[in-house]
Amino acid sequence: MISRESFAGWYRNRYLGVAAILAVTAGLVVLVNSGGSEAEPVDLQGQIMTRMRTTLEQTDPGQHNHAGHNVQQVADEGETKPAVICGVHVYGYEPAEVTAFADVRTVYGFHLCGVAEQKRPWDVAVKLAGPVILDMSTEPPGIQVVEATEDVIFVDRLRQMFPAKYAEPALKEALAPAEMADLRRRYDAAAGF
Structure with missing residues (x-):
């Protein structure tokens, strides 16, 4: 009981x-x-990162405008081109006071992309990296990579292209650890690891 x-x-x-x-x-x-x-993420920073990553991943690596890089992404007949997998970091955007994604005109950030050829490990993958500017007023967004020229060293070129408030972080920061871990996970999956 x-x-x-x-x-x-x-x-x-x-x-x-x-x-x-x-x-x-x-x-x-x-x-x-x-x-x-x-x-789509609901926060503006998340929306910008998503659009930046998507834009860079959907663009042929040659269009990233890296001077002196001979990025071959030519597939044999019947083969698909290897995926481009990118990690991004946003330093800022203009106009800085906007709160809606549709009002963003220019994005200043950093990108690290790997061309995910099958069974090619990350350590030997073709990579594209550096500070980047996205012109969001065009469709698709325009991509401009900061690189040194014959006449201008990299740091000076960065300061010419980036507003001062974004140039200083660009000299010190790249990808956050979580973004790098996500990049490596997505790269390994695309490359068949």
Whole structure:
């Protein structure tokens, strides 16, 4: 025979158990809905990073305008071109006071992209990297990479092309550790590792 106290404890715990199951189920629904979709981030910085990454990954590496780099992405007949996988860091955008993605005209950032040829490890992959400017007023956005010229060293060229408030971070910062880890994970998957 069950005592009244035992029955009350069991009855109360049953409802706590049901509440816990409902909470876990709701959490799984949120994870499935948010993890399985490539929805646009709601924050402006996230939207800019997503657009910057997508633009660079969908552009032929030769169009990244890296002077002196002979990036061959020619596929044999019947083969597909290897994917370009990029990590990005946004230093800032202009006009700086805008709050809507549609109002952003210029993005100043850094990119590190790898050409993911099948079974080619990251360490020996063709890479494109450096400070970059995206002109968001065109479709697709224009890409301008900061590089030294015959007459101008890299640091001076960066300062010519970037506003001072973005040039200083560009001399010190590249990809955040989380962005680098995501880049490597996506590269390995695209290259078949």
